[in-house]
Amino acid sequence: MSQDNSFASEPRMWLPYRRPMQRIWLYAGIVLIALAVIGSMTTAVATDKPAKHGRVFGAGKTIIEGGTGGAAPLPVTTLVAFHADKQGGDFECLAFAPSQGTGAGSGVFDVNVMYVTGKVTSLEIGNGVATLHGTATVTGIGAGQDVPFTALVQAGGPGSRVKLEVSGLTFLEILVDGHISMD
Numbered sequence: 040m041s042q043d044n045s046f047a048s049e050p051r052m053w054l055p056y057r058r059p060m061q062r063i064w065l066y067a068g069i070v071l072i073a074l075a076v077i078g079s080m081t082t083a084v085a086t087d088k089p090a091k092h093g094r095v096f097g098a099g100k101t102i103i104e105g106g107t108g109g110a111a112p113l114p115v116t117t118l119v120a121f122h123a124d125k126q127g128g129d130f131e132c133l134a135f136a137p138s139q140g141t142g143a144g145s146g147v148f149d150v151n152v153m154y155v156t157g158k159v160t161s162l163e164i165g166n167g168v169a170t171l172h173g174t175a176t177v178t179g180i181g182a183g184q185d186v187p188f189t190a191l192v193q194a195g196g197p198g199s200r201v202k203l204e205v206s207g208l209t210f211l212e213i214l215v216d217g218h219i220s221m222d
Contacts, residue, residue, distance in 0.1 A: 093124070093125075093162070093164040093169075093222055094122070094123065094124035094125075094162075094221065094222060095121070095122070095123050095124075095128075095162065095164060095169040095171070095192060095194075095219070095220070095221040096121065096122035096123070096220055096221075097119075097120070097121060097122075097192060097217060097218055098118075098119065098120035098121070098217050098218075099118075099119060099120075099197075099215070099216050099217015099218065099219070100116060100117070100118055100119075100215050101119055101201055101212035101213055101214050101215060102114065102116050102117075102212065102213055103115040103116070103117065103134070103210050103211065103212050104211040105211075106136075107136060111140060113136050113140055114136070114137065114148075115134055115135065115136050115148075115152065116134070116135050116136075116148050116215075117133060117134045117210075117212060118131075118132070118133045118135075119131065119133075119201060119212070119217075121159070121171065121190070121192070123159040123169070123171050124162065125162065127158060127160055128158070128159035128162070128173075129156075129157070129159060130155065130156070130157045130158075130159055130171060130173060130175065130190060131155070131156050131157075132153075132154070132155040132190075133151065133153075133155075134151070134152045134153040134179070134210075135148035135150060135151060135152065136150050136152045137150065138150045151178075151179060152179050153177065153178065153179035153180040153181065154178045154179060155175045155176075155177050155188060155203070155205055156175055156176050157173045157174055157175025157176065157186075157188055158173050158175075159172070159173040160172055160173045160174065161173070164221055167193060167194045167195075167221075168191055168192070168193050169192050169194075169221050170189065170190070170191050171188075171189070171190045171192065172187070172188070172189050173188055174186060174187055174188065175187075175205060177205060180206070180208070181205060181206025181207070181208050182206075183206060186205055187205075188203065188204065188205040189204045190202070190203050190204075192219050193219065194219050194220060194221050195214075195218070196214065196217070196218045196219075197214055197215055197216060197217075198213065198214065199213075199214040199218075200212065200213060200214070201213075201214065201219075
């Protein structure tokens with residue numbers, strides 16, 4: 040058996056060259072990761088600006104701040120659903136109030152007080168709020184055909200806000216169930 044260890048000593052000969060190559064690959068990897076992080080930060084900053092080609096969609100149940108108003112306000116809940124993008128969309132809002140102001144049944148929302156069903160004709164999105172403009176058919180309070188409306192909707196879940204302006208009326212609503220998304 041030969042005692043020639045030239046093959047075994049060969050890796051030792053390449054070891055000094057191997058370490059600088061490992062460092063080069065390590066540094067290249069770090070640079071690539073840094074570029075990816077910087078690129079994602081740039082994208083995040085760009086999305087904080089108003090979008091011209093975004094979309095918004097959501098549905099849920101809201102309660103109108105102050106209800107019907109007046110000295111003895113009745114609570115009003117709504118079901119709201121919508122979707123819109125740069126081509127347009129749809130908006131629905133159905134409002135209910137209790138038929139009895141106090142006592143048994145006062146918490147039963149069984150009277151349809153208003154229904155707004157419309158087409159979204161324009162959309163603006165910026166800073167977590169979308170503004171939908173369009174025309175609607177309105178029944179109940181503020182009834183009419185081709186009535187202009189504006190709805191401002193805030194992205195998020197319960198606690199998000201909806202502001203509906205239609206038929207010369209303004210309704211400030213708080214989402215209690217559901218979600219509003221935009222991109």
